Amino acid sequence: MDLDSVRTFVVAADAGRFQDAAAELAVTQQAVSKRIAALERALGVRLFTRTPRGAELTIDGQAFLPHARELLRVSERAVASVRAGRRPLRVDVLSSRSAQSGLLRGFHQANPEIDLDVVTLFEIDAAVHAIRSGAIDASFRAVTMPGRPLPDDIASVRVVDEPLDLFTGSGHALANARSVTLDQLVGHRIWMPGLAAGTEWAAYYEDLVAEFGLTIEATGPNFGTDALLDTIADTPALATFMGGLTRLVWPTGYGLRRIPVTDPKPVYPHSLLWHRDNPHPALAALRAHLAAASPGYGAPGTWVPRWALSTRP
Structure with missing residues (x-):
């Protein structure tokens, strides 16, 4: 059903005269008559009766009028839902605690x-596909993994480097250290279940292990952060890495230690990804906020994989 014809019908019904409807719609009276006639043919009924005083609704016209008004309201809501700035900005994050x-x-x-x-x-890959399809507007990721460059239509900017902390239980050999160097971690078992092959974080830790000779074990199922901390608290032989900006809460009885890692400080590089042609005004606002508010990246004495150094503005 042609919405211009429906809108013309509603305006003509309210005005009571085709001439007045034409003036309101800024079209000719002949155009109003043609639109009404087309709508009557589509519906198979007469909507107006011509009288000396103008145009009066038939019984069918009276029945159709409230539905015609609702059609126009639904159309307006549909357009507003996708108009730039009217729909929510959809952003992907790795987890709610990250x-x-x-x-x-x-x-x-x-x-x-x-x-x-x-x-x-x-x-x-799922995030990039969702950005390109329009399912999301932006994603926070570490980019770019070796051999997996971003498509040309995806832009990225590095927004923050998150330092890694070492988590141990109270019985661990390093539990009382104020800080530990990467060299001091050599020979200690660092348990990180859930390092799925092919993910950006697996690539990050593979490079960390290769460069500093660490021992990272990814064995066992990943039951989530709470279960991981529970195990670390009870197992003196194990430690784990956690992002220094990651929000965590654990029972006081766990006796967990959160120890900064230094010389160099390993940091996880977070970038914002978006489609170059995305017009959502809130996306520009998000980028401006991150540029002004985030602590930045590339500080002296930090380490990231070489593949994470690039950005694509």
């Missing part, structure tokens, strides 16, 4: 008038 989620919370606190939809996707 540094990425913290960055997004800071953006929301600074811009409460901007609606956000927060989603969590697992792999960077």
